[in-house]
Amino acid sequence: LEGKGKECEIVSEEYLMSGNKNEIFADSLKEKEVRGRLKSEVVRLLSKEKTIICDGLNYIKGFRYELYCASKASKTTQVTLHCDISIDDVRKLNHENEESKRYSEEIMTALCQRYEAPISSNRWDSPLFLYIKDGELDMEGIYKCLYERAPPPPNQSTQTQPLSNTDFVYQLDKQTQEIVSKIMESQKLSGPGEEICFPNTKERLILSRTYTLSELARTKRQFITYAKERAVQDVEKLSSMFVQYLRANLIV
Numbered sequence: 001l002e003g004k005g006k007e008c009e010i011v012s013e014e015y016l017m018s019g020n021k022n023e024i025f026a027d028s029l030k031e032k033e034v035r036g037r038l039k040s041e042v043v044r045l046l047s048k049e050k051t052i053i054c055d056g057l058n059y060i061k062g063f064r065y066e067l068y069c070a071s072k073a074s075k076t077t078q079v080t081l082h083c084d085i086s087i088d089d090v091r092k093l094n095h096e097n098e099e100s101k102r103y104s105e106e107i108m109t110a111l112c113q114r115y116e117a118p119i120s121s122n123r124w125d126s127p128l129f130l131y132i133k134d135g136e137l138d139m140e141g142i143y144k145c146l147y148e149r150a151p152p153p154p155n156q157s158t159q160t161q162p163l164s165n166t167d168f169v170y171q172l173d174k175q176t177q178e179i180v181s182k183i184m185e186s187q188k189l190s191g192p193g194e195e196i197c198f199p200n201t202k203e204r205l206i207l208s209r210t211y212t213l214s215e216l217a218r219t220k221r222q223f224i225t226y227a228k229e230r231a232v233q234d235v236e237k238l239s240s241m242f243v244q245y246l247r248a249n250l251i252v
Contacts, residue, residue, distance in 0.1 A: 001143065006051055011041045013056030014101075016248070018208060022104045025111065029195070033206060033247065035063055040248035042067060044226065046074040051146060061116040061124070068124035077151045079142055080125045082118050085133050123152075171235040172224055175200060176242050180216045187211070200236075203243035211250065219249055 001008050016037045017024055024030040038056055045052050058064055064080065071078040085093075090112070094103050103111070118125035127145045131137050179198050186196045187210050196205045223245045227238070 001051055001139075001146075004143065006147070007049065008051045008053060009045060010053045010055050011038060011045065013038050013054075013058075016041065021101075022107050025103075025107050029206070035060075036203070036244055037248045039063070039066060039070070040244035043070045043074075044245070044248065046070060046076055048074075048076055057111065059111065059115045061118070061122070064118065065124040072152050075151050075153075077146050077149060079145050080118050080128045081131060081137075081142070082128060083131050084117075087112055089133060168235070169228075172227055172238055175235070175239045176220045176223060179239060179242055179246075180213075180220055183207070183211065183216060184213060198239060198243060201239040201243055203240045205243055205246060207250075215250070219246060222249070 013034060014021065017034055019030070024034055038054065042052055042054050054067060058067075068078065091108065094108060118128055120126050120128040127141075129138055129142055178200075182198055183196060183205070186194065187207070192207050192209045194207070196207065198205070220242075223242050226245070227241070
C-alpha cells in the first residue's frame with residue numbers, strides 16, 4: 001500500500017499490553033482492558049486519508065463488529081484479513097518465538113478454543129481476505145476494496161441531530177471534568193489496581209499507578225481537541241469515549 005503512495009499506520013495489540021501477555025489473557029478484566037485500548041487507538045486514528053492496520057488477535061466476532069461499526073460511522077472502507085494456519089503451525093511458531101514473547105501452553109489452548117473465525121457472509125467480516133501458509137496475499141484485491149469502492153453508509157438510526165456549538169462545548173467540558181474529578185477522588189480512597197466506575201457510562205478504568213491532576217488535565221485537553229476535530233456531536237457517547245481515550249493514552 002505504501003508502495004502505491006498510501007499512508008499506513010499499524011496499531012499493535014501486543015505493543016499496547018502493559019504486562020505479561022499470559023497473565024493478561026488469563027484474566028478477563030485485563031484482557032478486556034487491552035481490547036479497549038486497541039479499539040480506542042484505532043478509532044482515534046480512523047480517517048479517510050490514512051490506512052489503519054489493527055494488528056491483534058481480534059478473535060472475538062463481537063469485537064470485530066465493534067470495529068466495523070466504528071469504520072462505518074467514520075464513513076471509511078475496511079477489510080478483514082484472516083491469517084489461517086493450523087493449530088500445529090501455531091504451536092510451532094510460538095515455540096520458535098523468544099521465550100519472553102511465547103504464549104504458555106495453557107493460554108495457547110484456551111485461545112484456540114475461544115477463537116471465532118471470520119465468515120465472509122457476515123457484513124462485519126466482509127470483504128474477507130484469506131492468507132494461508134506459503135500462499136500469496138491478494139494485495140490488488142485489498143487495494144481495490146479499500147480505495148476503489150464506496151464505504152457503507154452510516155445507519156440512519158445512529159445519526160444524531162447536531163447540537164449547537166455552545167451546547168456541545170459545554171457538555172464536552174462538563175463530562176470530561178466529572179471523570180477527572182472522579183479519578184482524583186478515587187485515588188484518595190484506594191491505590192493503583194482498583195477499578196473505577198463513572199457516571200453516564202458503563203466503561204471502567206483500572207489505574208496502573210497514581211496520576212497527578214496536571215497529567216489528567218493535559219489528557220483532558222488533548223481529548224477535547226480530538227473530539228472537536230472529529231465533530232463528535234452525540235453527547236451520550238462523550239463520557240464513554242473519554243474513558244476509552246484515557247485507557248489508550250495515559251502513560252503507565
